[in-house]
Amino acid sequence: MEVSRELSDVQKRVLELKRERNALILAHNYQTIDIQEIADFVGDSLQLARKSGEGTGYDMIIFAGVKFMAEMASILAEDIPVYIPAPKALCPLAAYVSAEKIRSMKEKYPGAPVVLxxxxxxxxxxxxxxxxxxxxxxxVVEATGASTVLFGPDANLADYVRNKTDVEVIDIDTRGHCYVHRQFDVAQLVLLKEEYPNAITIAHPECDPDVLDAADMVGSTGMMAQTVANSPHDTFIIATELGLVEQLQAAHPEKTIIPAYERAVCIQMKKNTLEGILDILENLPPEKLVVVPEEYHEHIREVLQRMSKVKGQGSAKEVRAHS
Ligand code: SF4
Incomplete structure (x- = not known):
């Protein structure tokens, strides 16, 4: 991202070593601003996965996000080593669906494709x-062509898809949720909308259904960033993790970006730090190297490629747009 303020000494050192190591730094939208400022690319999980697949020419990739994202980057980057500053940054939502649980659901619903x-x-x-x-x-659910799909782990996203398609969407685990996005409260959102009547409200599909109903638009973090950048509106209420709110406000000082809940922080994402990135560049610690068992690669690469053929670039449908 564009930086308007003076960089810190640690940031300058990271940029210096990044050049020396010929490293590509990718950061998720939920990372802190000091990390976003030194990253080569900041985006949502799909955008970052695509970037890691295009990393040819670099000697290493540093991925500031949670582990499942770094695992995808490692598979797509093929021979380029991928490091994660915080190897213990695990997404609690991902923990709701294990391979074993999926296998038992497949037995219960034979023939239903699994959309994860x-x-x-x-x-x-x-x-x-x-x-x-x-x-x-x-x-993606529509592209399966199936009348029934097994879906997980996020039950709110499953619900959103259910409402947008004619497909029977069966939760692999009905408890699956993101603790960050579940914190948004519809009553608080209604109050904010009253306070800022001209604001456009955009909510992430991991939010509860009543919050999505109250929002003007629903979409990924990538879609939120594009909307704020391209919209003639100047005030937005954003229902997603605070890192994106901070990024949008820094990128668009002329606009007003209001967090729908100012404590919506993903502790796991925030385990990544600038110092953790510096440590990788200085020491190449083996425990920060992302290793995905070789036998997983072929299948995951295949399903990721299948996903990239389906339309969708981090954007989602507009639910209700202000004029
Ligand atoms: S914001 Fe939610 S879904 Fe995203 S990494 Fe954190 S816990 Fe997981």
């Missing part, structure tokens, strides 16, 4: 027929 949200472990992905992001879930 990217927020799953590499092991779970080996049981997937399709993988989707929040921005492509509707299109």
């Amino acid at each position: 949200y990217v927020n799953t472990t590499a092991e779970a992905k080996t049981e997937a027929d399709y993988i989707c992001t929040s921005g492509s879930a509707v299109e």
